[in-house]
Amino acid sequence: MKIIISHSSMIPIYEQIIDQIKTLIRNGSLKVNDPLPSVRALAKDLRVSALTVKKAYDNLEEDCFIKTVHGKGSYIRSIDKAILSEEAQKEAEKEMEKVILKCRMLGLKNEEIKDLFMIIWEEQC
Amino acid sequence: MLKVEGLKKNYPSFSLDLSLIVNKGEVLGIIGANGAGKTTLFKAILGLIKKDAGEITLFGKRSDELSLKERQDIAITLADSSFSRYLTIKDVGQILKEMYPSFDPVYFDDLLIKFDLSKDKKLATLSSGMQTRFKLICALCHHPKLLILDEPTIGLDVIGRNELLDLLRNHLCNYEDSTILISSHIASDIETLCDRICLIDKGKIILACDTDLVIDNYGIIKATEAQYQTIDKEYIIGVKKENYGYTLLTEQRSYYRENYPDVITDAAGVDDILTIMTKGGRI
Numbered sequence: 340m341k342i343i344i345s346h347s348s349m350i351p352i353y354e355q356i357i358d359q360i361k362t363l364i365r366n367g368s369l370k371v372n373d374p375l376p377s378v379r380a381l382a383k384d385l386r387v388s389a390l391t392v393k394k395a396y397d398n399l400e401e402d403c404f405i406k407t408v409h410g411k412g413s414y415i416r417s418i419d420k421a422i423l424s425e426e427a428q429k430e431a432e433k434e435m436e437k438v439i440l441k442c443r444m445l446g447l448k449n450e451e452i453k454d455l456f457m458i459i460w461e462e463q464c
Numbered sequence: 465m466l467k468v469e470g471l472k473k474n475y476p477s478f479s480l481d482l483s484l485i486v487n488k489g490e491v492l493g494i495i496g497a498n499g500a501g502k503t504t505l506f507k508a509i510l511g512l513i514k515k516d517a518g519e520i521t522l523f524g525k526r527s528d529e530l531s532l533k534e535r536q537d538i539a540i541t542l543a544d545s546s547f548s549r550y551l552t553i554k555d556v557g558q559i560l561k562e563m564y565p566s567f568d569p570v571y572f573d574d575l576l577i578k579f580d581l582s583k584d585k586k587l588a589t590l591s592s593g594m595q596t597r598f599k600l601i602c603a604l605c606h607h608p609k610l611l612i613l614d615e616p617t618i619g620l621d622v623i624g625r626n627e628l629l630d631l632l633r634n635h636l637c638n639y640e641d642s643t644i645l646i647s648s649h650i651a652s653d654i655e656t657l658c659d660r661i662c663l664i665d666k667g668k669i670i671l672a673c674d675t676d677l678v679i680d681n682y683g684i685i686k687a688t689e690a691q692y693q694t695i696d697k698e699y700i701i702g703v704k705k706e707n708y709g710y711t712l713l714t715e716q717r718s719y720y721r722e723n724y725p726d727v728i729t730d731a732a733g734v735d736d737i738l739t740i741m742t743k744g745g746r747i
Contacts, residue, residue, distance in 0.1 A: 349731075351680040379640055383633040388491065390659035391676040 340369065340376060344385050352387055356395035364404060364415060365423055375405060375413040465490075465610060465643045466509070471518035473508055473667075480504050480667035483518075486645050491636070493658035493675070494647040495738060501667040502647040503543065506614045509645075510540060522610065536564050539608035541599045543615045549588035553581055556602065564606035572605040575631070592619045600628060604635055611635075613646045617653045629657050651734030655679075661734060665742045675734075682732040683717025684740075686710075691727050695720070702737075704744030713740040 342359045344352055363369040375381070378396060382389040396413055399405045403422075407413045442452045466486040473480040480501045486492045496502050507513045509520055511527045520527055523534050547556050553576065561567045576583065579597050581590075590598060596619055603611060611632075617625045636642055648654045655661060655675055663671040687695060688709040695712075699720070702713035713732060714720055720729045 352676060353680075377637070377640065379633075379637040383630075383637045386629075386633070386656050388657065388659045388675050389489075389636065390674055394676065 340381075342381075342385060344387065352385075353391050353394040353398070356381075356385075356392065357398050360395070360399060361404065361426065364418060365427060369415050371415055371417045373415045375415070377412055465523065466645060467519075467521045468505070468509065469519045471505070471508055471520060472516045473504055473513065474516050478504075478667060480508070482664065482667065482669050484662055484669065484672070486643055488643055489641050490660065491644040491646065491658045493651075493654045493661040494645065494664060495651045495654075495661055495734060496647075496649065496664035497738070497742060498649055500649075500664045502649070502664065503614055504667070505664070506542065506612060506645075506647065509612065536566065536606070537609040538612065539603035539606065539610070540612045541603050541614060541616050543618060546595060546599065547587060547602075550586060552584055552586050553598065554583040556587070556598075557583070560602060560605060566606045568605055568607060571607075572601065575601045575605065579627075593621065593624050596620055597624065597628065600631060604631065607635075607639060609639070609642055611642070611644045611646070613644065615647055615649070617648055617650075625653055629654070632657060651738060655734050663734070663738050663741065665738075670741050671737065678734060678737065679731070681715055681717060682737060683714045683720065684730045684732045684736050685712040685714055685717075685720055685724075686728040686730075687712060691724070695724060695727065702740040702744045704740050711740060711744070713737060713744070 340360075340363065342356060344355055346352075348355065350358075360369065360375075369375075375396070376384070378389050378392045382392045385392070396405065396407065400407055400413070403416055404418060405413045406416050439452060442455070447455070465488040468482065468484045470483055471480065478499070478501070482501075482505070484492070494502050494505065504513065508515050509522075509527070511520075522530060522538070525534070547559070551559075557569070557572055560572070561569065579594070579601070581594065581598060581601075587595065587598070596616065600613070600616055603613070617628060620628060632644065632646075636644070644657075646654055646658065651661070655678075658675050661671075661673060661675050661678065662669050685695070685700075686706075686708070692710045692712075699714045699716040700712050701715055704711045713736070714729075717729050717731065720727065
């Protein structure tokens with residue numbers, strides 16, 4: 340499992356771990372019943388405290404992405420594709436919100452934002 | 465695993481007064497300037513000095529009630545203690561083997577090779593960095609359940625320090641229940657290893673917190689005189705006068721980032737926190 344942590348990022352380290360594990364699940368690198376490294380093992384690899392990793396795992400478990408079997412470790416749960424795409428949609432929403440907010444700060448009108456979106460959209464297609 | 469309740473030790477010019485708990489499987493870092501009381505605390509825990517008040521328990525027992533077996537599960541390194549300088553590394557290995565039934569000769573040899581220490585060398589001929597490393601090797605080679613490490617990174621360069629932390633991480637990884645109490649006067653030496661940290665100053669705990677909460681939430685605000693007057697002081701916990709105005713310590717940096725975008729707010733390292741809390745004033 341490949342995770343890269345930025346220590347200068349404003350995003351808390353446990354959130355970086357959560358996000359990256361979710362991405363690995365979404366893109367299929369982590370599959371159902373794949374074991375996750377132990378808390379201490381991942382803490383060692385990332386050179387962060389065990390509590391940080393535990394916090395990330397606890398969050399993932401609460402959100403039903405992983406299950407932890409006491410004494411055995413943590414595994415990827417079978418995840419409903421609908422939940423995954425909902426997650427992805429939420430993430431996209433967040434990014435779009437940011438862009439729109441930035442556009443408004445720059446003084447663009449709604450129509451202009453829409454036009455700009457369509458221009459870039461067509462360029463990408 | 466280790467509990468210190470209402471520990472008091474009075475010296476003519478210094479008194480220690482604190483309580484703390486280290487849970488099983490946890491790494492607790494004690495951070496304080498020179499003379500803050502770190503070594504006095506460690507010596508009291510180990511029963512090397514007589515305490516004036518308080519209760520200290522290890523594995524649920526008072527330290528003078530521990531069985532030999534329980535004592536063998538504890539490993540200690542102190543800044544000013546070592547084996548005789550006239551012994552060779554091989555001699556020390558022999559002593560450890562006799563003292564600890566769980567001594568692991570293969571692991572001991574592995575670590576010696578890893579750190580390029582020849583068994584025939586006398587301790588007197590080792591550089592201070594090598595002596596520091598060797599102390600930790602001696603502590604780890606019998607797979608202790610509880611490690612009590614007073615300033616184990618002292619005198620090491622950056623590479624040596626990271627090697628030492630990796631060694632501890634390996635130990636933690638192999639023995640999931642193992643517990644560490646570690647101290648340093650430089651937080652950045654050990655903060656990435658610690659689940660929780662306690663800052664101590666003049667014999668008292670001034671801050672005890674999960675390390676990641678500190679790293680994620682605490683911030684240093686640099687404010688001019690004018691900014692200082694207008695800023696909301698609700699989440700400011702320390703202040704230090706500077707040439708340009710004030711350096712402020714906050715436990716909620718995102719609040720100030722969002723509400724005072726013109727004021728510089730940086731993430732705070734544990735060392736910054738220690739400096740402001742010991743040298744600065746409170747609000």
